[in-house]
Amino acid sequence: MSPLIEAHGLTRILQETVPVTLVKDIDLTIGEGEFVAVTGLSGSGKSSLLYLLGLLDRPTRGMLRVRGRDTEPMSETSRAETRLSTMGFVFQFHFLLPEFTARENVEIPMRKVARLGRDEMRARATELLSSLGLVDHLDKRPDQLSGGQRQRVAVARALANDPPLILADEPTGSLDSTSSEQVFAILDGLVRERGKTVVAVTHDFGMAARMDRRIHLVDGEVSKEE
Numbered sequence: 081m082s083p084l085i086e087a088h089g090l091t092r093i094l095q096e097t098v099p100v101t102l103v104k105d106i107d108l109t110i111g112e113g114e115f116v117a118v119t120g121l122s123g124s125g126k127s128s129l130l131y132l133l134g135l136l137d138r139p140t141r142g143m144l145r146v147r148g149r150d151t152e153p154m155s156e157t158s159r160a161e162t163r164l165s166t167m168g169f170v171f172q173f174h175f176l177l178p179e180f181t182a183r184e185n186v187e188i189p190m191r192k193v194a195r196l197g198r199d200e201m202r203a204r205a206t207e208l209l210s211s212l213g214l215v216d217h218l219d220k221r222p223d224q225l226s227g228g229q230r231q232r233v234a235v236a237r238a239l240a241n242d243p244p245l246i247l248a249d250e251p252t253g254s255l256d257s258t259s260s261e262q263v264f265a266i267l268d269g270l271v272r273e274r275g276k277t278v279v280a281v282t283h284d285f286g287m288a289a290r291m292d293r294r295i296h297l298v299d300g301e302v303s304k305e306e
């Protein structure tokens with residue numbers, strides 16, 4: 081089976097007055113069931129790399145395959161379809177829609193795929209939120225939840241369409257240590273118990289040390305992989 085993600089020479093340069101290199105010559109293969117940390121100082125290109133892997137940005141040069149498919153010739157529609165079916169995103173700030181309940185926030189990405197009926201979507205959202213310890217909070221809006229609870233809703237939303245890959249950008253960056261630990265344990269469980277692949281940008285070297293692999297960036301390049 082093809083690896084989930086394969087990148088060769090992945091480079092992204094912003095054409096400003098002076099060109100800005102965000103990431104440079106990245107070679108990377110990520111398989112199913114891996115828990116991968118992307119580390120590095122602020123400004124080293126971690127988020128830029130994640131956006132490229134998540135098809136939220138296009139490389140200036142280099143090759144990126146997702147499940148064996150070259151992403152270069154894909155139309156925007158095809159990239160969006162690949163994103164929806166293959167990836168879930170968790171960011172530092174939850175980006176939940178404030179006027180919707182936790183359950184509705186989880187149902188929204190399911191509606192875009194239109195595979196499930198209304199009752200099935202509701203049942204799946206309930207099951208996902210319950211599995212993340214939120215069974216008593218299904219009908220609450222984000223402003224009625226704590227930071228850690230909101231981030232768990234964001235994880236449930238990322239899992240809505242059961243993607244094999246979760247891309248997380250500082251998922252515990254705005255949480256206290258207890259909530260951070262809970263969210264980390266959930267991500268770890270996704271890998272160990274559900275066979276998901278998680279790629280997480282983190283400043284936290286302690287957390288990175290507990291993942292399977294670490295990709296360390298300096299000035300947009302991989303300086304160390306272990």
Ligand SMILES: Nc1ncnc2c1ncn2[C@@H]1O[C@H](COP(=O)(O)OP(=O)(O)OP(=O)(O)O)[C@@H](O)[C@H]1O
Pocket residue numbers: 094100101102120121122123124125126127128129
């Ligand atoms: N739109 C932009 N215009 C100019 N420079 C940019 C732009 N986006 C990113 N950069 C620069 O590119 C570099 C990489 O940014 P990126 O956000 O990927 O780093 P990061 O490692 O995720 O940083 P942080 O840990 O602070 O989030 C930084 O020096 C940043 O200032």
